[in-house]
Amino acid sequence: MSRNIYKQMLQSLFEGRATPLQKTLIADWLSDPNHQELYFQWLEEWERQNPQLIVDADVAYLRLPSQNDSEEVAVIPVHPLPNRLNFFWGLVASLLLLMTTAYLLRDSILYLHYKTTNGELSTIHLSDGSRVILNANSTLKVPRFGYFQNAREVFLTGEAEFSVQHLPDHRRFIVRTPDQLEVLVLGTEFMVYSRARGSKVVLNKGKVQLRSLKNQEIKPLVITSGDVVTISTQGRLTLRHNQLTAIYAGWKEHRFTFENTSVSEIAYQLTEQFGVHIVIGDSLLAKRTLGGTFKATTAEDLLQVMAEMLDVKITRSAPSENNPLTYTLTYSN
Numbered sequence: 001m002s003r004n005i006y007k008q009m010l011q012s013l014f015e016g017r018a019t020p021l022q023k024t025l026i027a028d029w030l031s032d033p034n035h036q037e038l039y040f041q042w043l044e045e046w047e048r049q050n051p052q053l054i055v056d057a058d059v060a061y062l063r064l065p066s067q068n069d070s071e072e073v074a075v076i077p078v079h080p081l082p083n084r085l086n087f088f089w090g091l092v093a094s095l096l097l098l099m100t101t102a103y104l105l106r107d108s109i110l111y112l113h114y115k116t117t118n119g120e121l122s123t124i125h126l127s128d129g130s131r132v133i134l135n136a137n138s139t140l141k142v143p144r145f146g147y148f149q150n151a152r153e154v155f156l157t158g159e160a161e162f163s164v165q166h167l168p169d170h171r172r173f174i175v176r177t178p179d180q181l182e183v184l185v186l187g188t189e190f191m192v193y194s195r196a197r198g199s200k201v202v203l204n205k206g207k208v209q210l211r212s213l214k215n216q217e218i219k220p221l222v223i224t225s226g227d228v229v230t231i232s233t234q235g236r237l238t239l240r241h242n243q244l245t246a247i248y249a250g251w252k253e254h255r256f257t258f259e260n261t262s263v264s265e266i267a268y269q270l271t272e273q274f275g276v277h278i279v280i281g282d283s284l285l286a287k288r289t290l291g292g293t294f295k296a297t298t299a300e301d302l303l304q305v306m307a308e309m310l311d312v313k314i315t316r317s318a319p320s321e322n323n324p325l326t327y328t329l330t331y332s333n
Contacts, residue, residue, distance in 0.1 A: 226241060
């Protein structure tokens, strides 16, 4: 950047019109000691072009002209300009505070955040025309700037269904997860699940390429419609072909589908979806299985079904400051 541009920015600063970006650039420029002397030269030049009354530091008055010398003269106190060195270091301190605040808030500044809570679903329409349906207790981060510069990248924690809009320049769409899974879209509709116990990708239409950045020895995997891939916490990919993908999309209608699913697995799904804590009072009960499709908008909806089908007792404990809402499952007898 030329010296003239910096000179113009400093003049804006002296006049109190500098923008936050200009202040940041000036602070970076002043970090070079060679520029500090130039800074004071330009300050002196500006002061000469914008003369101000410099008076005694304790008392100063500017006398207004009077038609009658005998009349009392109005006086206006004028405060001295700040010491030049103090002004400089005050500027540096302000800029450092600004830069520190920007660093701490950089995630909020750089990304749009979409978040759902217990049992909540949300539909998000991205600026490129793509649509995302976000499942409960999930977060999607979308860059505020540069979304169209290279690949379109979003960051998912939780579960979501993506319907990606194809662009004329064939620009890629990438989903990234906390466990370093990269989902490169070559098709249109797919679901991504990424929670504490691993990740899962369900492809409805088209193609996607999966790559685990955690395990570079595993080659990227291209999957097609009807494929379901689970990714372990170590980055291992397990592929299943010709799956009924509609089963995996039941959450969009608050439906749970079980096929010989253990009570412990059902409890885990309830925790993910509704944020509740499930305590299973018996190891044999934890291994019992349940089958069928059930609609539930709250944890109690599904727990009531389990109580009737498995003949178990459900005890509810109110949430506290440190513990979520808790349900304990025990045999009735």
